[in-house]
Amino acid sequence: METVIDIQRLSKSFGSHEVLTDIHFSVNKGEVVCIIGSSGSGKSTLLRCVNLLEKPSGGKIIYNGENILDDKHDIHLYRRKLGMVFQQFNLFNNHNVLGNCVIGQMKVLKRSKEEAEQVALKYLKVVGMDRFVNAKPRQLSGGQKQRVAIARALSMEPDVLLFDEPTSALDPEMVGEVLKVMKELAGSGLTMLIVTHEMEFAKEVSDRVVFMDKGVIAEEGSPEQIFNHPTVDRTREFLKRTLQ
């Protein structure tokens, strides 16, 4: 199996507060990996370290056989290979729906306007937002915003798509529409790394589940193994708390 990202001995401290300790894990091509764990366990920080929104304090991130934490590496070149979907959507308020999906393609990938719009429309269709190309972010519901944010990330045609609790800021009735889109993407062979509190969803779509606790990976395995036969006490306690 081809490894897309390989993380070795990753650590991250904010000042003297060590948030991630000795993280090892990798994502393979076409794999859907869900990261679960209680709030404050370092899930977001790990995701943000993976695309260098946070600078790791130590360790290696191997991508395409190279450690992208080497000084010589161009982080902007690396970042365009990873898509990110945020909890708070973070759409560009000065662009409409189409513009949100087009601007990165034109400025970063140097695609022509026509090509970029075509690609954007294709992915807006995937998330069911193609009829809203003219809408401004402020005119959309949370679920619609998040689907546009997913289309924006897809439009860059990344190798891996990262999701940081994409449904946590949504009203309950909108969670379903976003999860539905994500399930379709998972089924289509996209490589995805998802931080989520939606356990049913994680069980259903994951090839692998990573359980984080207090800045370390406490347990990792197939969904069947993690949800039905956890071997670590902390995993059991967490699942008992969240699944009841």
Add this chain to the structure above:
Amino acid sequence: MSLEWIIKIIEMYWPMFLRGAGVTLLIASVGTIFGALVGLLAGIIRTIPMPERGAKKALLKVINILLSIYIEFFRGTPMIVQAMVIFYGSAAAFGWDMDPIIAGIVIVSINTGAYMAEIVRGGIISVDQGQYEAAQAIGMNHIQTMLNVVMPQVIRNILPASGNHFIINIKDTAVLSVISITELFFQTKTVAGNNYRYFEAFFIVSIIYFVMTYAVTLILRYFERKLDGPDNYSMVGHKQNNETQVDLAK
């Protein structure tokens, strides 16, 4: 009777009022635009994230201190005094014989810049960090992020304050008459002095000032609405079964 005098003054002196209004508008508009640019630049510099170490950090620190001095000094002294200092100071120190209109534009620009720097800084901070990060996550560098995501919103955010400052500048250029700029207030003083008709002359000019500032208010409101775009959006195409199968695996 005053009304007769008002009509008479307008008839006799309208070219002087018009020229004065023209100079006032010229200084206020050019000064506001340059001032906004100065403020934009100063505001951008003041929001550059501090590098962790090295020469860049030292340089940025020095620049930031100089900017703070500039902002605090020009906000903390009256424009009429600044006008005197710059106009007579440049003559005394460098032997410059500045064209008074140029001097006026310079004074209004630096003055406006000092105010706008703070407003721009607020405008940049008010574009949430999340949008900046989203642009970075797409692979944009700092400059691309600033140009395509942050600055358009900053400009929209500072537009009301800039307009406000334009209006203030139309009124405050009156103090530039102390360095003999023939703007509207200076012309009015001349007219009033010629006839000893102070009330009538200044009554006329109060109307002229108001027409100018109110016109600017209306124009700016129009632009703001235009920038915000329509309040609703039109849907494209027809609702259909969205079972488009796209193979995303590469």
